[in-house]
Amino acid sequence: MKIIQKIPVKQILTEASKNKLEHSFYENKQQLEQECQQLLFEQKKLQNKKGVSKEEVYKRFQKEITKRKDKMKWLDFQLEQLNILPIGSEITEGEVESLVEVAEGSNWDEIIDDKAIIVKDGIVIQIK
Template identity: 75%
Template sequence: MKIIRKIPVKQIITENSKKKLKDQFLKDQHQLEQECQQLLFEQKKLQNKKGISKQEVFKRFQQEITRRKDRINWTTFQLEQLEILPIGSQITEDEVETLVEVEEGSNWEELLRDKAIIVKDGIVTQFK
């Protein structure tokens, strides 16, 4: 019988991967800031329409803007943590599902033992 098991994908931090992560975080921040500006613009447009509750429009748009600002703050925190992360460190980047063969007589503890895929600069270096 086969079962599905989740396995973490860990990335070894190198100068190259650190730069890519930083660029991605900055790109995400910029995108979120643009979305906030667009939401403010749409909010002002809707508040000027007749028959629409200004308070309801304000409330709904503020929720979306707040959600994006929270994500901006999280990204800022991730950037700060990235700066202090030493080269050679491992971070969990993702999680994948894998099929594991289970047969009568299989060592259950061995099947449950921590396994991980280790990636360095986009290349799988180890599966343990």
Template identity: 60%
Template sequence: MEIIRKIPVKQVLTEASKEKMQHQFHREWKQLDQECQQLSFEKRRIESKQNVSREEVSKRFQKELDRRKEKMRWVEYQLEQLDILPLGSELTDSEVETVVTVEIGSNWEDIMSEGAIVVEDGKVIRIDR
């Protein structure tokens, strides 16, 4: 029998990958900031209309603004952590699914033990099983 199992893809932190991640985090932060500005604008526009509950509008928009600001704080935290991490650190980047063969007598712990694909600057350097 074959089953599908998820395994992590780990990125080795190099100067190039660190710089790429920093740019990605900055882009994400800018996008969230633009969304906050747009939400604030829309909030003011809708509040200025007649026949709307300003309290309700304010509450809904504030909830979305708070959600984005929390994401911005998370991105800032990730940037701080990225600065602290030494080069050569392995960071979990994503997950992929793999097909594993299971037979009677197979060691379940071996099958389900965490393996990983380790990538450095876009090249697979190691596959842990």
């Protein structure tokens, strides 16, 4: 029998990967800021239409703007944490799924043992 197991992908922080992550966070934040501006523009446009509840439009758009501002705060927090981390630290980048063969007599502890894929500057350096 085969089962699906989630395996974390961890990245060893180097100067290059730190700069890349930082750039990615700034780009995401900038995209969210643009989306907020676009939502405000659309909100004003809709509020000027006749037959549309200004209050409803305001509530709907503020909900979306708040979501994006929360994401921006999270990105700011991630940037702060990234700047605190020393070079050589391991950070979890994501997860992948792996098929694992399970048969009668298999050692369950070995199957569920902590596994990880370690990446440094985009190159897999270790599979645990």
